Amino acid sequence: MALKDKSLFRQAAPVGGKWIEATAGPGLDVVNPATGAVLGRVPQLGAGEAREAIEAAKRAMEPWSERTAKERSGLLRRWFELIMANKDDLAEILTLEQGKPLTEAAGEITYGASFVEWFAEETRRIYGDIIPGHQKDKRILVMKQPIGVVAAITPWNFPNAMITRKVAPALGAGCGVVLKPASQTPFSAIALAVLAERAGIPLELFSVITGPAREIGGEMTANSLVRKVTFTGSTEIGAELMRQSAATIKKMGLELGGNAPFVVFDDADLDAAVEGTLISKFRNNGQTCVCANRIYVQDSVFEAYSAKLCKAIAELKVGDGMEPGVVLGPLIDKAAVEKVEEHIADARSLGANLMLGGARHERGGTFFQPTVLTDVTADMLIAREETFGPVAPLFRFTDEADVIRQANDTEFGLASYFYASDLSRVFRVAEALEYGMVGVNTGLISTAEAPFGGVKASGLGREGSRYGMEEFLELKYVCLSV
Numbered sequence: 001m002a003l004k005d006k007s008l009f010r011q012a013a014p015v016g017g018k019w020i021e022a023t024a025g026p027g028l029d030v031v032n033p034a035t036g037a038v039l040g041r042v043p044q045l046g047a048g049e050a051r052e053a054i055e056a057a058k059r060a061m062e063p064w065s066e067r068t069a070k071e072r073s074g075l076l077r078r079w080f081e082l083i084m085a086n087k088d089d090l091a092e093i094l095t096l097e098q099g100k101p102l103t104e105a106a107g108e109i110t111y112g113a114s115f116v117e118w119f120a121e122e123t124r125r126i127y128g129d130i131i132p133g134h135q136k137d138k139r140i141l142v143m144k145q146p147i148g149v150v151a152a153i154t155p156w157n158f159p160n161a162m163i164t165r166k167v168a169p170a171l172g173a174g175c176g177v178v179l180k181p182a183s184q185t186p187f188s189a190i191a192l193a194v195l196a197e198r199a200g201i202p203l204e205l206f207s208v209i210t211g212p213a214r215e216i217g218g219e220m221t222a223n224s225l226v227r228k229v230t231f232t233g234s235t236e237i238g239a240e241l242m243r244q245s246a247a248t249i250k251k252m253g254l255e256l257g258g259n260a261p262f263v264v265f266d267d268a269d270l271d272a273a274v275e276g277t278l279i280s281k282f283r284n285n286g287q288t289c290v291c292a293n294r295i296y297v298q299d300s301v302f303e304a305y306s307a308k309l310c311k312a313i314a315e316l317k318v319g320d321g322m323e324p325g326v327v328l329g330p331l332i333d334k335a336a337v338e339k340v341e342e343h344i345a346d347a348r349s350l351g352a353n354l355m356l357g358g359a360r361h362e363r364g365g366t367f368f369q370p371t372v373l374t375d376v377t378a379d380m381l382i383a384r385e386e387t388f389g390p391v392a393p394l395f396r397f398t399d400e401a402d403v404i405r406q407a408n409d410t411e412f413g414l415a416s417y418f419y420a421s422d423l424s425r426v427f428r429v430a431e432a433l434e435y436g437m438v439g440v441n442t443g444l445i446s447t448a449e450a451p452f453g454g455v456k457a458s459g460l461g462r463e464g465s466r467y468g469m470e471e472f473l474e475l476k477y478v479c480l481s482v
């Protein structure tokens with residue numbers, strides 16, 4: 001590893017105000033998915049350390065929330081500046097543990113930092129209300145207070161940004177945070193904690209617990225000091241966390257699976273639609289919850305669009321994310337490759353045709369060829385489940401009503417996209433899609449300024465934007481008799 005600042009790659013975890021070294025007890029190896037080589041080790045912690053961290057976060061919260069908003073904001077701002085100043089090192093750590101190409105990893109660091117910057121600003125704007133009273137002598141005050149200790153559980157596909165999007169608003173709101181990062185990508189989380197401490201954020205306020213998910217998650221959900229659980233990952237685990245949290249009535253923030261439709265209407269700019277497809281489908285090698293999962297193309301433009309798409313995809317370079325020019329890295333692990341293979345085999349057995357790719361890449365390991373399938377239909381597995389890989393399944397449709405029905409025919413409701421130019425169609429379709437987010441003539445919708453989140457089985461709550469701060473605040477109503 002050629003880091004400028006080697007202290008950012010720390011084989012230790014901050015727990016309740018002190019660092020626990022991986023060498024101090026049992027550890028977990030972290031592997032580079034591009035090479036299979038062991039990158040390093042993190043401590044294997046459990047329920048006891050999670051409890052310790054939760055109690056420390058609760059103690060640290062009081063003085064933290066009593067600091068002025070300007071002070072908390074200033075420390076978050078300093079954290080943002082340190083993340084940006086160390087962007088190259090953070091990107092390298094991210095690529096080595098996650099696999100995405102280095103330029104894309106650097107993009108994620110900037111994206112992740114933008115949440116810290118945004119919430120540093122929002123911290124100074126946590127305004128309450130004064131409501132006209134219901135009686136002559138009454139004034140109704142509404143104040144916003146930190147919700148309490150926050151437990152955050154994050155996935156491997158965005159090892160930096162999914163953390164900052166949760167931790168920055170929680171700290172800005174005045175909460176303490178205990179984080180369990182994905183086991184595949186803990187070093188990005190630890191590097192963020194190193195920089196948070198360097199920025200002057202009290203160490204006991206933000207702990208990182210590495211170790212077995214079920215045990216740590218069990219403590220996080222059972223512990224009554226935790227008032228909010230914020231999770232990004234699969235719908236199955238999100239539902240489990242919600243069930244586990246029911247006994248202590250916690251507020252849930254759930255960013256779960258998607259099954260995004262991407263619709264190309266006959267009045268679309270096809271070149272722009274192809275460009276948008278590449279971004280939406282192949283960002284992070286198809287491993288995002290907002291990736292296009294079902295691509296619907298109107299009959300009259302199907303041949304033109306699919307030919308352009310295949311030509312563009314054939315040019316995407318597959319390889320180790322550390323090599324220049326690589327656009328598609330490895331998939332995260334063997335299970336991810338097997339899921340992609342299962343979806344392709346199922347689709348082909350039910351009549352889909354392969355236009356491009358379809359198999360493991362000649363580089364071996366978990367590399368996979370970018371793939372295009374045509375004649376895909378609603379009965380196939382790929383139409384119902386998130387593939388989380390570099391497969392573009394193309395469906396045909398005839399008219400607007402037909403495609404809206406097909407696009408909404410899923411239990412999920414996270415992101416959706418469509419390309420069209422007719423203004424009335426744009427409004428009609430945007431309003432009819434049952435999704436938390438709609439990209440119109442764009443394949444990239446994620447930004448710190450906008451509310452990110454889904455409906456139905458895709459989750460609860462919103463992250464980013466001014467709404468993202470509200471998730472970590474409680475309203476208190478004070479009735480004042482004057």
Ligand SMILES: NC(=O)C1=CN([C@@H]2O[C@H](COP(=O)(O)OP(=O)(O)OC[C@H]3O[C@@H](n4cnc5c(N)ncnc54)[C@H](OP(=O)(O)O)[C@@H]3O)[C@@H](O)[C@H]2O)C=CC1
Pocket residue numbers: 153154155156157180181182183184211212213214215216217218232233234235237238240241255256257258288289386387388
């Ligand atoms: N919405 C999204 O952004 C994401 C969606 N997914 C979807 O989920 C599928 C499976 O991916 P996977 O990584 O297994 O996703 P998971 O939902 O299993 O993992 C996400 C996070 O939850 C943790 N976790 C897992 N089980 C528990 C538990 N019982 N209690 C508490 N925390 C838990 C994981 O820890 P650990 O790593 O230690 O297991 C990780 O930190 C993907 O193929 C994709 O379809 C996956 C990731 C992100």
Ligand SMILES: O=C(O)CCCC(=O)O
Pocket residue numbers: 155157158161162232233287288289290446452
């Ligand atoms: O896949 C995810 O977990 C979230 C999508 C990343 C983003 O666009 O913010």
